[in-house]
Amino acid sequence: MPIRYLTADAVRDAEHAAGDLLANGTLMRRASHGVAQVVIDELRRTGGCYGRQVGIVVGAGDNGGDALYAGAALSRRGVACTAVLLAPDRAHRAGLAAFGRAGGRTVETLAGGLDVVIDGVVGIGGHGPLRPAAAEVFGQLTAPADGGPVVVAVDIPSGVDADTGQVHDPAVRATVTVTFGAPRNAHLLAATQCGRTVTVDIGIDPTGTDGDTLSSLTDDEVAALWPVPAPADDKYSQGVVGVIAGSARYPGAAILATGAAVSATSGMTRYVGTAADDVVSHFPEVVAARSLADAGRVQAWAVGPGIGTDDDALELLRDILSTDLPVLVDADGLTLVARHPELVDRRAPTLLTPHAGEFARLTGDELGPDRLAAVRDLARRWGVSVLLKGRITLVADPDGAVLGNDAGSSWAATAGAGDVLSGIAGSLLAAGLTPARAGAAAARVHAHAAELAARDAPIGASDLLAAVRPAIRALRRGHPTSATRVP
């Protein structure tokens, strides 16, 4: 099952459906136990629990309650816990009493030398940035990388919007975020702010309510859906992809996109364009033609990188989009679609793959902080699938379902990386995957390839391309080398 991310409303529905477990405080006890366990694990990794120092920042709601009960559990283990109450009159009463009974102390401000700080300011009830009192407490902390305390966020790092993942300023940056029942949208959309996310089972049904979904595929799921030749397959039967990219003057995009298509699946890759000679000299297995009329049959097209935006490119794009085949449109192709949106008014699957700038060109508006709503809205209005690139890739279908992928690193932020993604996703479309799955699976392999290639040093798109096949192999063998930041 894909990992499903919930909105704050869906979380509340799931909690209420738990009935008595919510009313009698069982859910909160389980949640706080999960928080305490994560803190204990952190302390054990660095020498043990007894006598260690944990600071707790407590807000006015149940998020603070979780943190206080966690502090009580830690105090009983011999951890020295101090809590700053941001709103003393509204701090969770029973949690505060339990904390005091267990030996926890309240203080005006956190002392230095803490091992762990627990962020219990706000969870799914939070809105906007950290308020000044909380901002001051967190502003005084030394970063973990400079020897400061590990920051464990309860449910969501405070100052991060649960539904949109918007990281307000200021907001808590967590080393670990502990959430309950099911991850929230923010755990994917603001993955870097959350650090490692741990989802604790508290006995609620985490499948969420109906409506728009945000999910991500597991590595195993991507591996299982990756097309590989079956015993009876031949070079045609696995889906032939046609790549239209680059030009004789600028062959780079042609080579990268076509090379990625060759690496991603077996079967056949065709190329159409004026860079045909360059492409074949790099990849002799590509069947290349200079014009569409000579191209031969394909099962999907990937069109756009480096094709230019002149009338010839427009006519070519129009011809491709008037077929009844799945088409991926990227880069220059997107600039043309922005000028002529009627081109994508078609029945066959269409996958647009903009980065933020191209997205703004398509919609006429700068991309705001709510990337999820923006990508959903464009997919819905235009009736196409839209893959919005970035550290967190989002692929929206016209029905509102979104698949996301956290790249886990930003090594792929390099010129030409988008061409590689086009080639991978195009070949998956040709193999029969839906646009959303093709886009999300391509993004995952692209991300793994970037980490494999980089191994802590900058890479170019050629390195990324060379790592596509090893990344697929590692994924299929069950040990991708990069850590994805999904829970």
Ligand SMILES: NC(=O)C1=CN([C@@H]2O[C@H](COP(=O)(O)OP(=O)(O)OC[C@H]3O[C@@H](n4cnc5c(N)ncnc54)[C@H](O)[C@@H]3O)[C@@H](O)[C@H]2O)[C@@H](O)CC1
């Ligand atoms: N309902 C339950 O039984 C469970 C709730 N859980 C916890 O409860 C949390 C939700 O609790 P609440 O609904 O009480 O809401 P929160 O504790 O997330 O925050 C609500 C309070 O914070 C204030 N607030 C909002 N934005 C703020 C900001 N930027 N700065 C400072 N204060 C701000 C609000 O005025 C309100 O008083 C979850 O995130 C989770 O941690 C867990 O214990 C699991 C079970």
Ligand SMILES: [K+]
């Ligand atoms: K929090």
